[in-house]
Amino acid sequence: xxxxxxxxxxxxxxxxxxxxxxxxxxxxxxxxxxxxxxxxxxxxxxxxxxxxxxxxxxxxxxxxxxxxxxxxxxxxxxxxxxxxxxxxxxxxxxxxxxxxxxxxxxxxxxxxxxxxxxxxxxxxxxxxxxxxxxxxxxxxxxxxxxxxxxxxxxxxxxxxxxxxxxxxxxxxxxxxxxxxxxxxxxxxxxxxxxxxxxxxxxxxxxxx
Amino acid sequence: xxxxxxxxxxxxxxxxxxxxxxxxxxxxxxxxxxxxxxxxxxxxxxxxxxxxxxxxxxxxxxxxxxxxxxxxxxxxxxxxxxxxxxxxxxxxxxxxxxxxxxxxxxxxxxxxxxxxxxxxxxxxxxxxxxxxxxxxxxxxxxxxxxxxxxxxxxxxxxxxxxxxxxxxxxxxxxxxxxxxxxxxxxxxxxxxxxxxxxxxxxxxxxxx
Amino acid sequence: xxxxxxxxxxxxxxxxxxxxxxxxxxxxxxxxxxxxxxxxxxxxxxxxxxxxxxxxxxxxxxxxxxxxxxxxxxxxxxxxxxxxxxxxxxxxxxxxxxxxxxxxxxxxxxxxxxxxxxxxxxxxxxxxxxxxxxxxxxxxxxxxxxxxxxxxxxxxxxxxxxxxxxxxxxxxxxxxxxxxxxxxxxxxxxxxxxxxxxxxxxxxxxxx
Amino acid sequence: xxxxxxxxxxxxxxxxxxxxxxxxxxxxxxxxxxxxxxxxxxxxxxxxxxxxxxxxxxxxxxxxxxxxxxxxxxxxxxxxxxxxxxxxxxxxxxxxxxxxxxxxxxxxxxxxxxxxxxxxxxxxxxxxxxxxxxxxxxxxxxxxxxxxxxxxxxxxxxxxxxxxxxxxxxxxxxxxxxxxxxxxxxxxxxxxxxxxxxxxxxxxxxxx
DNA sequence: GATGAATGAGAATTCATTCAT
DNA sequence: TATGAATGAATTCTCATTCAT
Numbered sequence: 001x002x003x004x005x006x007x008x009x010x011x012x013x014x015x016x017x018x019x020x021x022x023x024x025x026x027x028x029x030x031x032x033x034x035x036x037x038x039x040x041x042x043x044x045x046x047x048x049x050x051x052x053x054x055x056x057x058x059x060x061x062x063x064x065x066x067x068x069x070x071x072x073x074x075x076x077x078x079x080x081x082x083x084x085x086x087x088x089x090x091x092x093x094x095x096x097x098x099x100x101x102x103x104x105x106x107x108x109x110x111x112x113x114x115x116x117x118x119x120x121x122x123x124x125x126x127x128x129x130x131x132x133x134x135x136x137x138x139x140x141x142x143x144x145x146x147x148x149x150x151x152x153x154x155x156x157x158x159x160x161x162x163x164x165x166x167x168x169x170x171x172x173x174x175x176x177x178x179x180x181x182x183x184x185x186x187x188x189x190x191x192x193x194x195x196x197x198x199x200x201x202x203x204x205x206x207x208x
Numbered sequence: 209x210x211x212x213x214x215x216x217x218x219x220x221x222x223x224x225x226x227x228x229x230x231x232x233x234x235x236x237x238x239x240x241x242x243x244x245x246x247x248x249x250x251x252x253x254x255x256x257x258x259x260x261x262x263x264x265x266x267x268x269x270x271x272x273x274x275x276x277x278x279x280x281x282x283x284x285x286x287x288x289x290x291x292x293x294x295x296x297x298x299x300x301x302x303x304x305x306x307x308x309x310x311x312x313x314x315x316x317x318x319x320x321x322x323x324x325x326x327x328x329x330x331x332x333x334x335x336x337x338x339x340x341x342x343x344x345x346x347x348x349x350x351x352x353x354x355x356x357x358x359x360x361x362x363x364x365x366x367x368x369x370x371x372x373x374x375x376x377x378x379x380x381x382x383x384x385x386x387x388x389x390x391x392x393x394x395x396x397x398x399x400x401x402x403x404x405x406x407x408x409x410x411x412x413x414x415x416x
Numbered sequence: 417x418x419x420x421x422x423x424x425x426x427x428x429x430x431x432x433x434x435x436x437x438x439x440x441x442x443x444x445x446x447x448x449x450x451x452x453x454x455x456x457x458x459x460x461x462x463x464x465x466x467x468x469x470x471x472x473x474x475x476x477x478x479x480x481x482x483x484x485x486x487x488x489x490x491x492x493x494x495x496x497x498x499x500x501x502x503x504x505x506x507x508x509x510x511x512x513x514x515x516x517x518x519x520x521x522x523x524x525x526x527x528x529x530x531x532x533x534x535x536x537x538x539x540x541x542x543x544x545x546x547x548x549x550x551x552x553x554x555x556x557x558x559x560x561x562x563x564x565x566x567x568x569x570x571x572x573x574x575x576x577x578x579x580x581x582x583x584x585x586x587x588x589x590x591x592x593x594x595x596x597x598x599x600x601x602x603x604x605x606x607x608x609x610x611x612x613x614x615x616x617x618x619x620x621x622x623x624x
Numbered sequence: 625x626x627x628x629x630x631x632x633x634x635x636x637x638x639x640x641x642x643x644x645x646x647x648x649x650x651x652x653x654x655x656x657x658x659x660x661x662x663x664x665x666x667x668x669x670x671x672x673x674x675x676x677x678x679x680x681x682x683x684x685x686x687x688x689x690x691x692x693x694x695x696x697x698x699x700x701x702x703x704x705x706x707x708x709x710x711x712x713x714x715x716x717x718x719x720x721x722x723x724x725x726x727x728x729x730x731x732x733x734x735x736x737x738x739x740x741x742x743x744x745x746x747x748x749x750x751x752x753x754x755x756x757x758x759x760x761x762x763x764x765x766x767x768x769x770x771x772x773x774x775x776x777x778x779x780x781x782x783x784x785x786x787x788x789x790x791x792x793x794x795x796x797x798x799x800x801x802x803x804x805x806x807x808x809x810x811x812x813x814x815x816x817x818x819x820x821x822x823x824x825x826x827x828x829x830x831x832x
Numbered sequence: 833g834a835t836g837a838a839t840g841a842g843a844a845t846t847c848a849t850t851c852a853t
Numbered sequence: 854t855a856t857g858a859a860t861g862a863a864t865t866c867t868c869a870t871t872c873a874t
């Protein structure tokens with residue numbers, strides 16, 4: 001393999017290793033994943049992996065770290081920029097299928113669930129810095145819309161979780177059954193229906 | 209260890225091994241789980257496990273087989289026996305927290321997700337014989353209620369999945385973050401709200 | 417299994433175990449042979465084997481002990497009773513195929529060769545008490561015939577071994593390739609030819 | 625252990641492993657031989673063996689493969705190059721003790737006999753490609769000499785086997801009793817006598 | 833920096849032997 | 854006596870990690 005002398009080349013190789021690790025962990029699980037496979041998939045020798053990561057554990061931790069941040073920031077931006085609750089819900093319904101089908105999110109979800117036991121701290125951080133932050137942003141949105149009388153959602157926390165739930169459901173479904181064409185789901189339709197349901201369920205009752 | 213000479217004593221031991229396997233697979237994942245630990249947890253020697261199961265794989269498969277059936281039958285019974293759609297939703301909202309907190313369902317879910325790659329057939333069967341069957345039963349309920357004009361749910365399949373989604377969400381959450389008290393969720397409240405949302409979202413629009 | 421209360425019943429069971437052991441050791445070798453298989457083949461429970469033999473080793477030793485003696489005595493009798501060297505050779509040529517085809521001798525040979533390393537004493541005894549005794553008897557026969565001028569065999573020891581060699585050859589062949597019909601040999605013809613060769617080779621040269 | 629980086633160094637290590645395997649299988653038999661012992665005897669670690677051979681079985685098969693070919697070719701060359709039947713027999717008588725005392729042939733013979741049950745195909749191939757080929761070469765020699773009137777050997781096949789028999793006998797004797805000095809045989813004398821016997825036995829009878 | 837050969841701890845599985853019934 | 858469930862030592866093979874080249 002050519003030597004990665006420049007910083008940029010090093011960064012590329014690091015990224016290739018993380019992508020290879022993601023796919024390998026997804027396909028085999030953390031324990032069954034072989035460093036050798038990850039190395040080969042990244043087009044690098046076994047020994048070279050250790051030039052970039054101290055250990056298999058460190059590789060896993062770096063992987064989660066790396067994948068976590070971008071998504072959450074995008075989601076927060078959507079919620080902050082939406083002019084109304086309805087618009088936010090609409091955008092969420094459009095964004096969710098994309099996330100589940102075009103990004104590595106389902107793979108990440110499966111890895112987090114399947115291998116969480118090895119890295120309690122990583123998992124705990126992920127929950128706090130990503131899931132709770134996402135739910136928190138949703139809660140803010142709900143609370144403000146409720147205050148404006150736009151929706152009727154007295155319990156913002158639980159409501160936020162119910163809004164998010166289909167993403168968890170569809171993501172896991174994708175991750176676990178995704179290879180089986182028989183199990184395919186129409187995600188855009190699912191989330192469009194979900195958005196409609198949410199809007200209707202949160203619609204303030206017209207006063208008599 | 210005392211010897212299990214009667215069929216009943218053998219059945220008890222088999223059950224103890226399955227319970228030990230469930231807990232060990234849940235805590236460590238299939239690959240990292242040591243047969244020795246499973247044996248010790250069930251109070252028998254390493255070798256004894258092999259008197260009851262041919263291999264670690266066979267133990268896993270027996271475990272899924274064993275845990276799968278009872279739940280689904282209970283759920284189907286609930287749906288069939290409910291006099292109205294509203295009642296069914298109410299019962300579901302009461303049943304879900306129990307399932308998630310008092311049974312091994314979340315552990316099973318985590319194992320299925322985390323170790324699905326090792327047993328594609330087992331996972332595929334589980335989807336067909338359990339998840340799709342549960343969704344199917346819900347669809348029937350929805351279709352009939354829709355026909356009666358009780359609800360407005362033109363797409364029964366996706367609606368069923370949206371009804372089920374919070375169970376997947378809460379189950380995985382429980383399984384992955386359950387040990388962390390900070391992450392606790394009020395499941396009865398969550399499902400009560402979910403039931404209310406569902407009822408409102410599916411309520412037929414009053415004709416003009 | 418019925419209990420073997422009488423001495424005769426015990427002896428029968430012991431013999432059944434030895435026969436089962438012979439076949440199992442022959443088929444799998446000492447190390448790979450499972451006590452369970454031997455027991456089952458003898459129609460006895462695993463534990464019962466230990467009522468008759470202290471250990472797998474003891475079973476092996478008893479087996480060799482048991483099978484050794486009868487054959488050698490028969491062979492010695494033949495040689496002692498033959499009126500002439502020619503007759504002895506003729507009888508040997510007739511006896512050898514029978515031994516190789518109708519008795520367990522080839523199985524015994526294979527076991528001795530294949531598992532000799534585990535029991536150096538057993539093997540050493542077998543050589544002394546059986547092989548060397550057989551060769552010794554042949555030597556006596558040769559020496560006496562030579563003294564009578566019936567044959568010309570100055571080196572009785574080596575001659576005896578050369579006479580015996582085809583039995584070793586055919587026995588091992590049988591034991592190793594016997595299952596393969598393609599490898600079959602016409603043993604009666606082989607030994608008839610051997611006898612003829614021996615007679616001709618040992619015929620005293622006519623003095624000029 | 626120093627690392628074998630060149631192809632040559634790797635070939636050397638492979639050969640060292642095969643030699644270690646031969647000795648270990650000879651001493652303990654296939655089943656009782658420990659991979660660890662083979663590795664240690666070759667001066668490498670347990671894991672290193674698996675860099676050269678996929679499994680214990682593969683190591684065994686490679687061993688037989690490796691040892692089979694050279695001997696047979698040498699023997700065939702001898703028979704083809706001999707100017708007369710008598711010369712061929714003389715050379716055979718000189719060659720046999722060397723093969724039995726200076727090469728690994730007896731060890732190979734013991735392994736083939738003792739562990740034949742594990743590898744029926746290997747054993748079957750060995751018979752066809754080595755033993756039958758050797759016997760075939762001898763048959764050709766006998767048939768041609770018979771046709772020339774040099775010898776009287778109407779049944780070339782059986783005669784060939786009788787010529788070869790003492791090698792089998794002495795080889796097994798060597799392999800099984802070789803460690804015991806008390807059991808030593810004078811192989812050069814044995815084969816010299818055998819050659820003399822063969823020549824005399826096959827000498828055409830003078831016409832009346 | 834990069835490689836891949838070597839290491840050795842670790843885990844599944846087998847089976848002789850024991851012993852409660 | 855007879856059984857067969859239970860034990861645990863032993864053995865094969867894997868793979869993260871190291872380090873000579």
